[in-house]
Amino acid sequence: MLKKKRIHIDQDMLLRLKSGDQGAFKFIFNKYYNRIYTFALNTLYDKTFAEDIAQSVFLTLWEHRHEINEEKNIVSFLYTITKNYVYRQTERLLLKLKYEEYIKDNQEIAIIAIEDDVNKGFIEDILSKLIEELPPARRKIFLLSRKQYLTNREIAKRLSISEKTVETQIRRSLLFLKEKMQYYLTLLLL
Secondary structure, three states, X not given: OHHHHHHHHHHHHHHHHHXXXXXXXXXXXXXXXXXXXXXXXXXXXXXXXXXHHHHHHHXXXXXXXXXXXXXOOHHHXXXXXXXXXXXXXXXHHHHHHHHHHHHHHHHHHHHHHHHXXXXXXXXXXXXXXXXXXXXXXXXXXXXXXXXXXXXXXXXXXXXXXXXXHHXXXXXXXXXXXXXXXXXXXXXXXX
16 A cells, blocks of 8 residues: 555656656655665766766656656656766776776876987087098098998099098997997997
């Protein structure tokens, strides 16, 4: 008899809610809010999310009050809405976690790329300064070879010298640069 009376009260409240009665909504809210909140809290283990979800469930109930079937169990209806919100919130949290991992991984890659660019710039600056220290004729041969990509034969022809002289001057330039760069590369590694 008591269960029948409770169902009758819920059906009466649902009919009133369906017609837009705010008192009926308040009654249902007060009666079921703690159950919905507790369910969400026990699923997500976060009070803020649980409160947001419980409020969203009752907002959804109010917005869709015209679709309510007063013959059906309101508790099942509210739990179904709650499960959907919990599912969406869990999905958002997982996406957020994946996004944060992606950003973290890519930040590390970006930092490495920036460091590489800085190191490359540092090396290029040092190399330019060292090339300026070469004797003028050797520097000219080296730049024709490494910056203008001329062959030894083309350099020899252009400067009216032998290919052997070009080869010797390039080898001496490379030895000088290698010797001097070792110091700077050691600094860079440290």
